[in-house]
Amino acid sequence: MSGQPTRPAFRVALAGTLGVGLAFSLAACGSSDDTKSGGSGASAQAIDCSPYTKYGDLKGKSVSVFASIVTPEDQAYKDSYKPFENCTGVTIKYEGDKSFETQVLVRAQAGNPPDIAIVPQPGLLKQLVATGKAVPASPEVGANVDKFWSKDWREYGTVDGKFYAAPSGASIKSLVWYSPTFFKDNGYQVPKTLDELKTLTDKMVADKKIPKPWCAGISSGEATGWPVTDWMEDFVLRLSGPETYDKWVKHQIPFNGPESTAALDAVGQYLKNPAYVNGGLGDVKSIATTTFQDAGLPILEGQCALHRQASFYAANFAKGTKVAEDGEVFAFYLPGKDTASKPLLGGGEFNLAFADRPEVKAFQQYLSTDTWANVKASVSQGWVSANKGLDISKLGSPIDKLAATLLQDPAAVFRFDGSDQMPAAIGSNAFWKQATNWITGQDTQTTVNNIEKAWPK
Known part of the structure; x- marks a missing residue:
């Protein structure tokens, strides 16, 4: 969706990343020759170069990213x-x-692409492949993806039956932020199904221990409205299943069909219910004027108990806030219809190559390994991957570990953010705008009808 305002989907997750230079001295490999080639000598911690021997001697070569x-x-x-x-x-x-x-599209179309692009959306990946400049991934990259990722992820890196790009980082959106202390003090249990989530919300209303159970905010400049699209996508996935979700995203079923209507009505049971929202922030309409960054903060003030937002939201709590299962705030998985189903909505990146030189193929292969995933985890905060070879203990925070655990769950069915895959006229325009109108009073049927009318013919 180039040229459109970019919502803080996966990119915001990266804003929580601490560029930990760690003089981590991966900079030196285990031999004296390796150290001479750029390591930091005695101050560097030697590492084993044996996992890298398969890539050969690439001295004098370079790869642009x-x-x-x-x-x-x-x-x-x-x-x-x-x-x-x-x-x-x-x-x-x-x-x-x-x-x-x-810029990556401009460069590809002009015949001046990078060797590797880290692409944050499947839709953009398809556009880049359509330029004719992208190179299919090697069999070695494909074998790594088959080993370390689910079929869902491989499919997102595939265009017209050809596999092009291995996944990289990931973010989870199917989370509800809460106060563990508030739950413990009042005997509340983390819900395991959607029905239990509704029952819990109603109990909070009845108990009157908190002004309102939920708090929310969708203001985000030109991208205002995007948090509603995430809510709706989560509910299409849960109420209608992954196959129907895929058809909905691809417009193989109409946007104003019964699936959309049911999902948005289900979201409305929370976001448009004055008994449920908007704790510490105002009435239902205040959701439209509250920034998404501020929306979950009333949890720490005891003004609300629940806030649906992605794993990257951890970055919005003040420095020093303990984000953990026994901390001031944490998150739980937004449950499915039953305990057997585990749909996950999220985002991610893909490593796409535009050259097939040996050094480029080798580097793209490295990025598809568990070796790279574990190195990256060791030098990052706020970064996770769906790579099954990722050692969760290397992750720097409890919320990262929760996200990675969900991504590695064999029962999980992952689906990429829907609006990021829809045409720009919908995903970053009509969907956002109509979702905002819906929050401020427009009815569900008018909302889905208007989005359907905006879909490019």
């Missing part, structure tokens, strides 16, 4: 490349640009 992640969040990426650089001799030239979504 282009991404949306900029300073200081890009430092953790650069640090994660150091073992590969020092053990193979290659140089990785990283470039971050806030206008990445627009």
Whole structure:
């Protein structure tokens, strides 16, 4: 969706990343020759270069990487490349640009693409492949994806039957933030089904221990409305299932069909119910004027108990806030219809190549390994991956560990954010605007009808 205002979906998750330079001295590999090639000598902690020998001697070669992640969040990426650089001799030239979504397309169309692009949306990936400049992934990358990711993830890196890009990082959106202390003090249990979530909310209303159970906010500049789209996507996924969700995203069923109507009405039971919202912030309409960054903060003030938002929301709590199962605030999985189903809504990145030089193929392969995932986890905060080889103990925070545990759950069925896959006229325009109108009083049927009318013919 280039050229459109970018909502803080996966990119916000990266804003929580601490560019931990850690003088982590992955910079040195285990031999004296490796140290001479750029390590930090005696101050560096030697690492085993044996996992890198399969990539060969790449001294004198370079690989360019282009991404949306900029300073200081890009430092953790650069640090994660150091073992590969020092053990193979290659140089990785990283470039971050806030206008990445627009510029990467311009560069590809002009015949000047990077060697590797870190692509944050399946829709953009398809557009880049359509330029004819992208290169299908090697069999080695495909084998790694088959080993370390679910079929859902491989499908998002596939265009017209050809596999192009391995997944990289991921974020989970199917979470509800809450106060563990408030739950413990009042005997509340984390719900395991949607019915239990509704029952819990009603009990909070009846108990009157808190002004309102839920707090919410959808204001986000030109992207105002996007949090409602996440709510709705979660409920389409839960009420109608992943296959119907896929059809809905691809417009194989109409946006104003019964599936959409049921999902938005289900969201309305929470967001448009004056008994449920908007704790510490106002009435239902205040949701439209409350920024998404501020929306969950009343949990810490005892004004609300529940806030549906992604794993990246942890970055919005003040420094020093304990975000943990025994802390001031934490999150639980937004449950499915029953305990047997585990739908997960989220976002992620994909490593797409535009060159098939040996060094580029080798680096793309490295990025698809559990080796890279664990190095990246060791130098980051606020970053997780759906890579099954990721050692969760390496993750820096309880919320990261929760997200990774959900992503690695064999029962989980992952689906990428729907609006990020829809045409820009819908996903970053009509859907946002009509969702905002819905919050401020427009009825469900008018809302879904208006979005359907806006769908490109």
